[in-house]
Amino acid sequence: MRLFSIAAAVLSLASAAVCAEKGNLTTPLTSRVVLPANFKPPQVFKNANLVHIVNLERGYPRELINVVIENIASTPQDEYFIPFTSQQMETIGGLEVKDKKDADGRLFEVEAVEFDPQSDTQFYRVRLPKALAPKAQQTLAISYSFLSSLRPLPSRIEQQENQFLVYTFSAYCPSSYVTSKQKTEVKFGTANIPEYTIIPGGKGEPESPQKQGTKFTYGPFGEVPAGALEPVRVRYEFTKPxxxxxxxxxxxxxxxxxxxxxxxxxxxxxxxxxxxxxxxxxxxxxxxxxxxxxxxxxxxxxxxxxxxxxxxxxxxxxxxxxxxxxxxxxxxxxxxxxxxxxxxxxxxxxxxxxxxxxxxxxxxxxxxxxxxxxxxxxxxxxxxxxxxxxxxxxxxxxxxxxxxxxxxxxxxxxxxxxxxxxxxxxxxxxxxxxxxxxxxxxxxxxxxxxxxxxxxxxxxxxxKPLVIFGGVLSCFVAAWAVGCLDVGIRGKRS
The missing domain is CATH 2.60.40.1730 (tricorn interacting facor f3 domain)
Known part of the structure; x- marks a missing residue:
């Protein structure tokens, strides 16, 4: 019976060795790429048209960018950079990029890149599945969310009092490239929005935002240079946890x-x-x-x-x-x-x-x-x-x-x-x-x-059955062996 226990043990070691030899995991979906300290995204793309949607209907902000990019370089290009601040890089989640016109298409490869730890601007690099030819266009759908980004104001309320949240973003969608035309839509879950930033109109552009129910629209704006920002702060009612x-x-x-x-x-x-x-x-x-x-x-x-x-x-x-x-x-x-x-x-x-x-x-x-x-x-x-x-x-x-x-x-x-x-x-x-x-x-x-x-x-x-069987059998054998021992005390024979 001892042979069964030995065989089970040998089988366990052999299986473990095979598992260690053949174990193979797919490559993680993220990597960290370090670029030179003087890195700037090459100006090989132009945002021909961009729609930035900020959704504040839930307990976290969800943002979607639909952008038509155009290759303005003389050679095919397959790398598109998306800028974020250092604070946003710590709280951003679920960043995904795909072809807007291909609903069933695969997600594009996205990597977080780092070029200067002291810089306030960091980048995600998007690799297009196929290099974009000169003067060609492609529509990207970029989606992401930010955690712990909504701030209650006031921070303390009565038990029955309504809650108001504050969120800050940019009416100009942050981009590493020149944007010819864009607008930002903000969707709320309520019509009670007591405070919001107003952007004066100019050069034929109307004052922003335009209100339509629970949706605000900033823009449309004309050509905006790369890296341009227009801070917007909204305070709205959100009586949910x-x-x-x-x-x-x-x-x-x-x-x-x-x-x-x-x-x-x-x-x-x-x-x-x-x-x-x-x-x-x-x-x-x-x-x-x-x-x-x-x-x-x-x-x-x-x-x-x-x-x-x-x-x-x-x-x-x-x-x-x-x-x-x-x-x-x-x-x-x-x-x-x-x-x-x-x-x-x-x-x-x-x-x-x-x-x-x-x-x-x-x-x-x-x-x-x-x-x-x-x-x-x-x-x-x-x-x-x-x-x-x-x-x-x-x-x-x-x-x-x-x-x-x-x-x-x-x-x-x-x-x-x-x-x-x-x-x-x-x-x-x-x-x-x-x-x-x-x-x-x-x-x-x-x-x-x-x-x-x-x-x-x-x-x-x-x-496992063999090991359990061998273990139980060993216990019975050990009990039998102990039972056969003569432990009695007898006096000496004269």
Missing amino acids: LIHVSRLERDIEVSHWGGNIAFEERYTMHNRAANLTKQFSRLQWAQQQYYNPPTTAIRELKFPLKVGSLTPYFTDVIGNVSTSRFRSNKREASLEIKPRYPIFGGWNYPFRIGWDADLKNFLRKLNGGDSYVLKVPFLEGPKQPEGLEYEHIELRIILPEGAENVKYSTTMPHISSSLGLHKTFMDTLGRTTLTLHAHNIVDDLRDRDVIVTYDYPFLAGLR
Whole structure:
């Protein structure tokens, strides 16, 4: 019987060696390129027409730039530079660039470049998939968001008082190139906008902004030189929470033997809304609930899960969250939880949730061989009308013990990755774990998937049963051997 234990151990070491040899991750989507200190983007492009859209309907600003670029150089060009300030570089998230006229086209390669750490202007470099010929044009759609960029003013309010936010941007869209014609549209979620910057008209241009319901339009403006700015400050009503998740730890554990996939998410949540001027009044809060007025407090969290999700659990630092509702049928799976207290501005709420699902809904085996394809959401989490922003996300995909040749692909922007081992109950050397890190992500990207391919040999699947069998058998043999020992005390024979 000892032979079984030795064989299982040798099998474990051999599988680990193969995994280490064949392990291969795709190249991360971001890189850091250092340019000379005197770098300036070459003036090889011109923005023939540009529309800058600033969306302030949610708890974070989302910006979209639709621009027609024209190659004004004498040779084909494939590098387009987008400028940002140093502060914006720290808070920018989800920067994506694609061809505006090709809705199903792939995203362009985007890199953060650095040329002078002391400079206030930094750049993202966009590589066009095909070099643009001289005098040719292409329409780019550039989208991104900024985290922690909305500031409550005043910073403290009464429990029933309305909240106002301030956001600062430029009416001239920041660009590294000359812009022939442009305008900036600002979309609000309310018509109550007591303060905003007015830009006088000139040279036949009307005064800005022009108002149309909850939309302001700055411009159109004539030719604007590269790097030109026109600061604009708006203050508007936003009586909703500003939900900020400083850290989300998301685990996805795959079990071939049990046919199960387990999800667990651990949140460190903070409300960035205006703080209360006085202590929270539970009586006043209870009275408000009769007519359900808008509030800056987080009252509940709604998690739309994948169809077929089951056995959810939800706890905070005290214990189980008892106020909850879970619905699961053939069309939907939804989990709703209410925190123990309304989370007002400046308050934190750490908690965790988890659930199980049938593995066959996420995993497919390829024809021939021992290769598998796993498709799971990169981000799920709450779906709130005001939106959520995530400062740091750590996703761990825990594969079966012995999985090898791991590769992944995802359209989530700016991902870093690593491959390691995760030891859990009854493991020998540990389970193969793919860890992905993302920064400054908003819930607009919650529909992005991660596709993981890996090999899981048949012998690797037998490793754990053999080890368990050998271990149990060894215990019985040891117990039998101990039972055969003569431990009695007898006197000497004369």
